[in-house]
Amino acid sequence: MASRSGRSRSILAAVLAVTALATSPTWADTMKLNYPETRREPLVEQHFGEAIADPYRWLENDVRNDKEVANWVERENAVTRQYLDTLPQRGRFAAKIRELIDYERFGLPTKAGGRYFYTRNSGLQNQAQLFVREGLRGTPRLLLDPNSWAKDGATALDSWKPSEDGKHLLFSVQDGGSDWRLLHVLDVATGKQLPDEVRWAKFTQIDWVGAEGFVYSRFPTPAEGTAFQGRNYDHAVYYHRLGTPQDADQLVFATPEQRELNHEADVTQDGRYLVIRSSSGTDRRQQVRYVDLQRRTRDGWNPRTLVAEATNDWKLVASTGTKLWFVTNKDAPHYKLVVIDLAEREPQFRQVVGERVELLERATIIGNHLVLNYLKDAASHAEIVGLDGKSVRDLTLAGLGTASGFDGKPGDPETFYAYSSFNQPAAIYRMDIATGKSEPFAQPAIKFDPAKYLIEQRFYTSKDGTKVPMFVVRNKAAAAAGKAQPTLLYGYGGFDISLTPGYSAVRMAWLEAGGAFAMANLRGGGEYGKEWHDAGRLANKQNVFDDFIAAGEYLIAEGITPKGGLSIQGGSNGGLLVGAVVNQRPDLFAAANAAVGVMDMLRFDRFTAGRYWVDDYGYPEKEADFRVLRKYSPYHNIRSGVAYPAVLVTTADTDDRVVPGHSFKYTAALQHAQAGDKPHLIRIETRAGHGSGKPTDKVIDEGADILAFLAKWSGLGTPQ
Template sequence: MTNKIRPARLPASKALVIACLALLSSSASFAQTSTPSYPATARVEQTDNYHGTTVADPYRWLEDDNSAQTKDWVKAQNQVTDAYLAAMPQRLPVRKLYTELYNFEKFGVPFKEGGRYFWTRNNGLQQQSVLYTAKSLKDQPSIALDPNTLSQDGTVALSGYAPSPNGKLLAYGSSKAGSDWQTWKVRDLATGRDLPDAIEWVKFSSATWTPDGKGFFYSRYDAPAEGAALTGANYFQKLFYHRLGTPQSADVLVAANPQEKEWGFNSSVTDDGKLLVINVWKGGSKNGLMVLPLVKGGFAGGEPKAISLAFDAAYEAVGVNGQQLIVKTNKDAPRGRLVAIDLQGTGKEAWKTLVAEGPDAMTGASAVGGRLLLSYLRDASTLVRRHGLDGKPQGEVQLPGVGTASGFGGRVQDRETFFSYTSLTTPSSIYRYDVASNKLSLFKRPQTAFDAEQYETRREFVTSKDGTRFPIFIAHKKGLKLDGTNPTLLYGYGGFNASMTPGYGITSAAWMKMGGVYVLASIRGGGEYGAAWHEAGTKLKKQNVFDDFIAAGEWLVAQKYTQPAKLAINGGSNGGLLVGAVVNQRPELFGAAVPAVGVMDMLRFHKFTIGWAWVPDYGSSENPEEFKALLAYSPLHTIKSGVKYPAIMVTTGDHDDRVVPAHSFKYTAALQAADTGPAPKLIRIETQAGHGAGKPTSKIIEERADMLAFFAHTFNMPLP
């Protein structure tokens, strides 16, 4: 979920795997059929009155993740889960398989700055990807920054980076243990040493250099008073300018609004170096837009000018063409359009449509090579169209196939751009696109242990409860028999305008090699079909999201891909909420579920860290009508005691400061206390881990392999 979402054991050797399997084989049937003995969880007499409705919250004490009692609870729960997972004969073989599939080169999309190219690369099992640079694509690249050197255990991640305009300096952010909090520093790329500059209390921000290279813009929060909590309205974001060589205390305030504490700021500089563009966000998919003139490529102060602060639509600056600011927006166009705004004009007369709304959802736009490159989704797969700066169409970019393409960044004067392409069975390859000739060339293609020729993928359409049609993507080994016996893993998200499009992942690849069917559902709440599609899965309409996901599961059973006893579901963050909600609503439809870092307490989510920013999607329990809708599906509050539930393993991180672990803690405690049948109800809590971003490779492998092994064990699948 966004705000708009490693020291570890290496896989055992083959000999050790065989030995462990021999030792564990006798306990396999016991582990599969027995109900774990869960730790006792204390209950407190806590109730809240919501608009005349009394709601009990007996596990409120678990919200304090720093208390000794909560830490003891975490330790006890992990002991139970560790014992259960260790007894599964599938665990080590699945981890070995996952490691083999994970071990391949992974490349980020290159970009150019200061006459140099920059891109990330991971050699396969490095804890963190390394940032490389080169003057030419044919040159041997050198390391610009290796985040693996920032900590001994790989838990410090590179959260963002921005080379200076001359390519000699690198502003970079780092975060610890998966936290959203970042520290920004500046590195001299020639010497590899950091300058004295240090920026603290940064969250949800990158760095934007002024064209003169003398400093950069960034957003941060005030340092809290000793003992004060950084939650809700107690703090708000401000946009600052930092001049190199000066202390952070001397940074200049550029934009803030104490009267609107929910406002946050991101920034960019136009290609001509004349304007700072400020994106103003406050949760949800609607935002404001402001501009501030720069003087001779530098910051000279001044008040930003509002382009729009109505927060009535999404606005994204694409580039400039003379005195016109080109903006992608869904204002009066739910599927998106491109407009040119005369910065010297006023009112609606200053706005001119460059590219009108069409039948497909516009998801991205860039100005490169004197042209506009517009990305669209058609039934959740990517199309890219070319237009002149005047908006006139110039045909399409011929992509490698039906899948997901992303990238296409650069400046209007650049001749080239880069993008990645992937599908459910195709790992991400990186392509260079020559804009003038409209030709692609391959830059990097990884070699993997996954043989895509043995698998097939298709797009099907499912009809939801209210008649809405949506796509799902299905991938599996060729020659699959539709006899209802195939173990199937269904994944979904359904929120925050995030589009679920087909892309290669180690989890899906490993599951398919294990003989399973992998399914991705592009349900409402996302951005697959534009703003209306997103809004149809928000607030009082959130139930549509759950209905869609349930319909996908029913379709898979009806088409004999699988049966309820062999249908697993997974989702993370907002997707964890999805899994928790649908299990409560239709427990008999699923055989196993893993809700990851989920939002489970829908009555109190807005009281923790950045949770207030999710109100535009969810609504708030402080609103009487929205409270009723939230209570009706909140996973914590709708567990059905006396009903047989599938096997469930909740996952979270004890340092998650986005979806705080209290959501998963309280949900698990309630689940274990209810009478939901003999299937296990476990929680796997990563220590020194956050929401997921920047997680070390070894932790990713362990966590996701454990999930697949949990499914395989529940479904009694053969060892991989």
């Protein structure tokens, strides 16, 4: 292990190596970087008759506890920082992103006890603040200001829920981007925090049970030194009564005989039922249980089974009287709406709205109406129907975009929703549910002309003939002139997650600089239901990579981007995507950003939440799955002697979702390989986690670094 003085000398040497290169006017184009030396171990293991080398396994160690890993991070960041700071467009991108993100942003309001609660960011605040109004038109009053919680702005307000009477606010705190949550309660009238505190909550809903307490989900207190890397087991639902310590919390539900199950608990909007959904992985398959809260005093919690087999998705909608409403894909891959009356002697699910060609994402009951959110070719469509399922009206949206929200409860006269698109930051609307009339609640004042941009949805052909949708956003004048523009292609393709249109200040900075943006809706996602998801996971995972490669080939063939002008980006499962396609088609891409990626497919299930991902990836210890994973694992398939595109890996030292060891090992292997003269760097953020809760200043800095890097190697000109 290096001494402190030795470490300082190695960092200095790495920085001087980059500085020396910078004296040449063409250094960034033609010279090879002198990367920090990374120790290699002679570690080889046998897996189903194949010898698998893992020379960088030591980089899996927690940077908080391992000085050698911390030293490696420091040396890599020094080289990367020096390189990125020499890029001429870096400062311009930072200024442009700052300008484009500096607008007043509101969250969806929640009504409770005549009070309206909502978040607001004035523009450049690191974290959004939480406000309350007495009545819809009341004067806003600041309740919570997360910007005062940490000097670096990296402690965030995660989720929050007012009690039904609006007197208390339950909220969760996220620190440094971690998945762990700390729960607190606020007295709304005084703004003072109660002494109640709950620790080790994770992957949890928070919901009030009456006005006296709340339910949440947590894991056992982790053993010392394992909180950020240890596997998560023994999830359980607890009830906390206000004014009592956490060790007095009541266990509501757990499955010690099935330690792998997670349990999500929701209270229906009318406060009648507690619904617990249990699942073992990332697949949308749950067991469902319920507690009649009107009988809780007499019966205890005593959850009753409603759905015994975890074979389908059950999305809770609401309860009306003794009826529970769900959106489900049971016998309906594109989902349908059903209801069950628990007062019947033998309750049975009854269909209210049947399956359609479009994907039914969710439903809510507002007043005496149902609001149905559909996804059609990855864009939103909303419809209002009666409780009998008969159509009342469509909700007209302004083009290809995403509508979200529509929360409320039976009897409410109003609901709020947000609409956004690639050229439209989220605007908040209030809708009168009886008339369907919408009026603005909060509309952003933007600093660019959205009319300059053309948003298209195109369908291209993948390797096996499958038609895949892709959004393409570019300057209208450039499109009309047939001008090819350096293009940033984004993808994900996994876990039944749909990519839909939305605004990003970072992407808009790319567009304003003269680039084009494309987002491919790859198989493995949720855009078309179960079939689409199944076609891109497990043994079919290669389809995802083929779809993404075909998207890049299409953009070049159609003259949208010039050859040598295509950059790619993806995060988490999308980081895996980027790593895999760079290995498979390094000739196709000019530059790549692999963010917080799953890069070692033979050991992903050994850390934190990784064990859940076997639903999409399979089990590394099963030979059939191992054979598939081995073929595309980014870490294990780097090819020496092949010219790779410029690669910038981004991660965070406190990411406890996809632990940073994935990115560390992949980068070390890529730098060791003889993979061309373009830079292969890693940018390691501090206290940023997997992405959520990231403060605005870190968003700006990271976005500027990534765009400057991609612009350099894809030929995007200087921003105007």
